[in-house]
Amino acid sequence: MLADLLQNSLDGLTAGAAYALFALGFTLIFGVLRRANLAYGPAIMFGCYAATWTHLNFGAGLLLLAVITLAGAVLAGAYVERLCFAPHRGGSAIAAMVASFALWMQFEELATIVMPHHLYAFPALYDGPPLALGPFTLRIDGLVMLATAIAACVLLWWILYRSRFGLAVRAVIEQPTAASLAGINAPRVFVRVFALASALGGIAGYLVVASHGQITPMLGMWSTLKGLLAMMLGGLGSLPGAVLGGLALGLIEAHSQWYFGPQWRDLIAYLLLFVLLAARVPWMTTRSAS
Amino acid sequence: MDDYAIGVLTNIGLFSFLALSAYLLLVAGEMSFGQQAFFGVGAYAGGILTALYGWPLPFAALAAMALGALAQFLVGLPTLRLRGLYFAMATLAAAEMFRIVFELVHWRVERNGELAGPDGTQGFRGIRWIFEHGIEPIDYLFLVYALLAVILLLLVWVERSRLGAVLRGVGLDPELAASVGIDVHKAKLGVAAAAGALAALGGVLYAHHNTYIEPRNFDIMLGVHSLAYALIGGLGTAFGPLLGVLLDIGVLEGTRLFHGYRMIVFGGLVALLLVFRPRGLLDERMVLWIRRRFS
Amino acid sequence: MSLLGVQDVVTAYGKIEALKGVSLDVAQGSITCLLGPNGAGKTTLMMSIAGILKPKRGRIVFEGQSIAGTPPHAIVAKGVALVPENRLVFAAMTVLENLQAGAYQRADQKSVGEDIERMFTRFPRLKERAGQQAGTLSGGEQQMLAVARALMSRPKLLLMDEPSLGLAPLVVEEIFRIVTELHQDGVSIFLVEQNAHMALKVAQHFYLMEQGKVTFSGDPGSLAEDEVIRRAYLGSAQA
Numbered sequence: 001m002l003a004d005l006l007q008n009s010l011d012g013l014t015a016g017a018a019y020a021l022f023a024l025g026f027t028l029i030f031g032v033l034r035r036a037n038l039a040y041g042p043a044i045m046f047g048c049y050a051a052t053w054t055h056l057n058f059g060a061g062l063l064l065l066a067v068i069t070l071a072g073a074v075l076a077g078a079y080v081e082r083l084c085f086a087p088h089r090g091g092s093a094i095a096a097m098v099a100s101f102a103l104w105m106q107f108e109e110l111a112t113i114v115m116p117h118h119l120y121a122f123p124a125l126y127d128g129p130p131l132a133l134g135p136f137t138l139r140i141d142g143l144v145m146l147a148t149a150i151a152a153c154v155l156l157w158w159i160l161y162r163s164r165f166g167l168a169v170r171a172v173i174e175q176p177t178a179a180s181l182a183g184i185n186a187p188r189v190f191v192r193v194f195a196l197a198s199a200l201g202g203i204a205g206y207l208v209v210a211s212h213g214q215i216t217p218m219l220g221m222w223s224t225l226k227g228l229l230a231m232m233l234g235g236l237g238s239l240p241g242a243v244l245g246g247l248a249l250g251l252i253e254a255h256s257q258w259y260f261g262p263q264w265r266d267l268i269a270y271l272l273l274f275v276l277l278a279a280r281v282p283w284m285t286t287r288s289a290s
Numbered sequence: 291m292d293d294y295a296i297g298v299l300t301n302i303g304l305f306s307f308l309a310l311s312a313y314l315l316l317v318a319g320e321m322s323f324g325q326q327a328f329f330g331v332g333a334y335a336g337g338i339l340t341a342l343y344g345w346p347l348p349f350a351a352l353a354a355m356a357l358g359a360l361a362q363f364l365v366g367l368p369t370l371r372l373r374g375l376y377f378a379m380a381t382l383a384a385a386e387m388f389r390i391v392f393e394l395v396h397w398r399v400e401r402n403g404e405l406a407g408p409d410g411t412q413g414f415r416g417i418r419w420i421f422e423h424g425i426e427p428i429d430y431l432f433l434v435y436a437l438l439a440v441i442l443l444l445l446v447w448v449e450r451s452r453l454g455a456v457l458r459g460v461g462l463d464p465e466l467a468a469s470v471g472i473d474v475h476k477a478k479l480g481v482a483a484a485a486g487a488l489a490a491l492g493g494v495l496y497a498h499h500n501t502y503i504e505p506r507n508f509d510i511m512l513g514v515h516s517l518a519y520a521l522i523g524g525l526g527t528a529f530g531p532l533l534g535v536l537l538d539i540g541v542l543e544g545t546r547l548f549h550g551y552r553m554i555v556f557g558g559l560v561a562l563l564l565v566f567r568p569r570g571l572l573d574e575r576m577v578l579w580i581r582r583r584f585s
Numbered sequence: 586m587s588l589l590g591v592q593d594v595v596t597a598y599g600k601i602e603a604l605k606g607v608s609l610d611v612a613q614g615s616i617t618c619l620l621g622p623n624g625a626g627k628t629t630l631m632m633s634i635a636g637i638l639k640p641k642r643g644r645i646v647f648e649g650q651s652i653a654g655t656p657p658h659a660i661v662a663k664g665v666a667l668v669p670e671n672r673l674v675f676a677a678m679t680v681l682e683n684l685q686a687g688a689y690q691r692a693d694q695k696s697v698g699e700d701i702e703r704m705f706t707r708f709p710r711l712k713e714r715a716g717q718q719a720g721t722l723s724g725g726e727q728q729m730l731a732v733a734r735a736l737m738s739r740p741k742l743l744l745m746d747e748p749s750l751g752l753a754p755l756v757v758e759e760i761f762r763i764v765t766e767l768h769q770d771g772v773s774i775f776l777v778e779q780n781a782h783m784a785l786k787v788a789q790h791f792y793l794m795e796q797g798k799v800t801f802s803g804d805p806g807s808l809a810e811d812e813v814i815r816r817a818y819l820g821s822a823q824a
Contacts, residue, residue: 028812036375038514060432087565093374094321096519101514102560109553164689173688178673181635183661183690183738221510225386230381267390274383277376278368 003135008254014142015151016250017032021204022227023234023242024156025197031173031237032193035093038100041224042107043198044205045217047072051206052215062123062210069209070202076107077198081191087189104220116289118216125210141211148207152200153243160239168267169193173237176193201227228253232273296427300499301320302532302539303434307492309531310441312484312513318481321381324385326366328358330392330508334408337503340419342399342407345421347569350434351494352473358490359483361388367481371474385513391538392505413504415583420498433493439489444529447522457481522560524572533571587646588613588742588773589634589665594643594653595624596633603629603768605797606643611742616764616774619786620817623793627777628670630794631746634775635640635667638662647742662690664703666740670747670777672731676720683719683730687737697737704733707763732763742773749780761787793817 022041029037049073051065060068084099126140138173160166171179172189180186209215216272226249234245257265308329315322332354339350369380398407408414421429446548460467460477468474497503523534538556542548548555555570567573588780596604609694611617621627632638633643636657643771645653652660653750663739666687684704688697705712708729714722716791719730728748735743745764749757768774785791785805793801793816801816 016671030375036378051823059439083561083565088568092568094316094521095376095564097321097375098518099561099564100558101518102512104557105511105553107559109551113551113554113715164685164694167682167686168689171689172680174675174677175673177637178669178675179686180637180657180672181661181667181669182686182734183658183688184686185526185658187654191715225510228379228382236375239402263390266389270383270386270390272415274369274380274387277372277380277383279371 004258005255007136008258010136010138011142012251012254013247014139014250015232015253016147016247017145018204018208018246019226019230019249020149020243020246021152021200022223023150023230023246024239025201025204026227026231027234027237027239027242028169028193028197028200030231030236031239032169032190033085033096035085035096036100037080037085037109037194037197038224038228039084039103040100040197040201041222042104042220043064043080044110044223045220046052046076046107047074047202047204048122048209048215048219049115051086052122052209053115056115060085062125065123065210066203068204068205070199071204071264074195074198077194077201078191079103081194085190085194086187088223089190104224105252108217108220111220120215122209122213122215124213125207141207145207145211147201149243152203156196156239156246160188165189165192171229203288214229229273233276291428292502293427296370296431297529297540298543300427300431301435301437302535303431304492304496305519305535305539306438306532307441307488307495308516308537309510309523309535310445311489311492311526312516312530313523313525313531314481314485314488316517316520316525317461318457318478319464320478321517322373322379322381322485323378323517324365324388324509325485325489325511325516326508326513327385327388328362328489329493329496329516330503330505331361331486332358332490333497333503333508334392334395334414334493336492337414337417337497338397338407341414341417342397347423347494347498350419351491353496355487358493359440359487359540362477362486362489363483364480371483373568379497382510385508385510389505389508399561407494411505413502414497415502417501417503419498421501430499430551437491437495442528442532443489451529499520518560520570522563522567523569524567524570524576526569526572526574526577530570530572586613586628587611588648589775590644590646591806592633592644592646594630594633594640594645595630596605596638596640602641603797604633604640607794607797607799609792609799609802611773611775612790614768614771614773615789616768616776616787618780618791619775619777619794620779620784620813622816622818624796626797627794628746631667631669632819634660634744635665636705638703652702658690661738661740664739664741665744666735667743668728668731668735668746668748670750674714674722674725674734676718678719679716680719680722681715683734683811684711684737687734700737700739702717702821704736707738707766708733717745725752725759728752728756728760729763732760735771736767738773740772742775743767745774746780747777749778753781757783779817781814785813 026036026040027250049071053066054060054068055065080100081101084096084103089094107280125144128140131138131140161171168184168189169185171182172186176186205219230246230249233248234241252272253265256268308325311325312322324464335357336350336354339345339353340347365384377414393411395408398405398409408417413497427573457477458471458474460474464474519534520531522532523532542552542556587610591607591609594607595602607630616682629638633640636655640653643653644651647663647665652663672744674688684701688700691697710726711729711733714726719727722730748760757780764774764776765787776784788805790804792799
């Protein structure tokens with residue numbers, strides 16, 4: 001029993017690491033723009049599909065695929081930023097978010113047009129057997145995911161707290177007016193944060209797809225939902241919250257699935273979010289959401 | 291009129307109910323990612339009542355509307371005090387819960403010697419009340435539009451009335467509305483119930499038109515679409531959402547223009563349009579202009 | 586010589602015009618003061634000059650260059666810095682980081698360190714609290730920080746929106762002492778104040794603003810002080 005608990009927790013943390021990265025991306029964008037980018041997952045999917053396509057047509061090594069995924073995600077993210085967020089900067093948040101839905105639809109259809117099969121194989125990150133540590137099994141790709149998530153968090157922390165750019169980002173998040181008055185070019189910060197968030201998402205997406213060894217067009221919606229859920233669970237607008245929310249979501253899902261099955265797993269996660277929101281738990285609802 | 295055209299027109303009508311339901315909440319100032327859930331509630335409830343218990347469609351529709359209103363009211367009760375993205379996420383979570391419930395529900399009853407009713411992820415087939423009562427597709431089309439016309443008349447009448455002004459005020463500036471004594475929460479709950487009823491009506495009509503429904507029909511994409519229809523059509527009038535539906539299902543799908551990349555075109559159109567018209571084609575300013583021109 | 590010229594500026598929030606055609610000048614090397622009741626549009630004017638708001642009509646000229654509609658960070662680069670109403674310090678960032686943020690536009694990042702030292706000399710209490718989060722500072726200290734932050738961009742014109750708001754009299758005196766010091770150092774200052782008494786003691790020229798327009802322009806001697814104070818707080822429509 002305890003062994004199951006620990007094993008599930010391990011698996012949950014691994015999945016949660018990916019969710020944490022997605023949530024970080026959402027939170028960065030929300031922090032500076034006060035809006036949710038619903039095309040975030042689909043942009044990541046665009047990057048992953050670009051890598052898949054490259055692999056199918058030219059064959060490519062893991063590293064190249066990772067680079068392509070990252071580049072694709074950042075490119076797609078820039079497209080979204082220009083079309084959905086830059087034009088509505090002082091204006092309607094709903095318009096921006098609905099516009100990002102619209103681009104979500106575009107990315108999904110594009111994926112199914114260029115690569116019509118529902119499922120494609122993706123080169124696995126690691127082909128060999130999982131590591132056995134006593135009664136537990138640890139998948140190597142899971143370890144890579146965890147390690148990458150930790151590395152990404154450290155990198156993000158360094159960027160935000162030790163670099164000049166990070167100073168500007170924190171200023172814009174905290175006091176957008178005062179930041180502009182201090183000479184910070186807020187629009188340029190938005191663009192760069194978007195790129196950073198897309199890159200984070202691209203890394204996460206690549207790892208997810210490489211861990212599963214396959215990709216489907218559902219990746220867009222899936223990563224969006226997980227990222228949003230994790231972000232909200234951890235408290236909208238908080239970066240540490242995003243990480244904790246992601247890990248928590250992973251743990252909740254792993255345990256729910258073990259005891260109740262896949263449908264209940266999702267049901268419980270949504271129920272938890274709904275209850276927390278309905279109760280207007282303070283840590284979750286303090287940031288102004290436009 | 292050929293069957294294809296009848297089918298497209300019927301779909302335009304059906305999804306107009308859903309778009310209108312998203313529109314009502316948008317006007318009241320809330321963005322809902324979850325109207326598809328109440329569309330589904332109407333579909334399942336209506337289907338169960340007619341296919342399993344032999345209820346006539348009109349009564350099943352009324353019951354479905356009541357259930358949809360109740361469901362949205364209950365979801366709204368704890369959540370309508372939330373604003374912006376918080377409310378949107380709550381509706382998303384609720385809608386996904388409904389969809390999963392649809393996946394888990396097995397309500398099988400024996401009828402005419404075999405099992406009928408919702409079968410979880412396998413769906414719910416055999417919602418054949420229309421066909422069992424000899425209603426032709428063209429008749430159904432008229433029925434759908436007759437109901438839509440009644441709803442539109444009702445909405446336009448409300449819009450012109452003081453109630454409509456109050457609701458719009460609540461949407462545009464809730465603090466101001468509260469300061470003049472309007473109970474914002476109660477107003478939003480009322481709108482929510484109406485939205486739930488509308489979505490459910492669309493759902494029951496949809497279920498009987500298709501004769502088969504499955505939980506996958508009521509996913510987030512449907513909700514996203516209805517919100518997009520409402521917003522791009524325009525928030526200035528109840529005809530706005532219809533315009534949105536017409537643009538997508540009528541023009542793009544119906545004419546098979548851009549066949550194969552309809553979503554790419556529609557998606558791009560929505561995003562571009564919103565840049566210039568953040569409150570849609572028929573936004574409040576346009577509606578005012580039209581009224582002045584033709585009065 | 587006019588450092589800043591505001592010519593017939595109209596700024597609106599949607600349909601509501603907060604500035605209905607404001608014209609005034611800030612002379613080079615002077616302390617100019619803007620007084621007026623709440624809601625007159627003083628903050629709107631400051632925000633329009635600083636580039637946060639874009640005027641619907643009119644011109645804003647700084648050192649001969651038109652700056653109306655220029656984005657705020659570019660206006661900082663030109664040499665205009667605003668100490669905003671309510672200070673708006675970056676509460677979660679340290680005092681030091683706040684100062685660094687103020688220097689963001691500076692091309693010569695190396696001399697920023699020297700300037701920070703200079704700020705600490707001028708504002709010793711900030712030096713004591715250099716590593717502290719700005720949100721933990723007292724009101725007066727936050728005001729000092731906001732001024733220091735603005736000064737980090739080495740502005741030629743310092744705009745100050747109600748620096749004495751919510752502060753104890755002793756602190757207010759200190760603020761105005763600093764204003765005088767800055768003026769002696771060659772910084773031109775355009776100051777919005779509710780505390781008309783203190784403001785008139787330091788200003789060379791003052792304007793009165795009511796309901797979106799300038800209603801009086803003169804030097805501190807030209808209008809009886811109690812008349813000025815009455816109009817600053819209540820507006821001239823009062824009996």
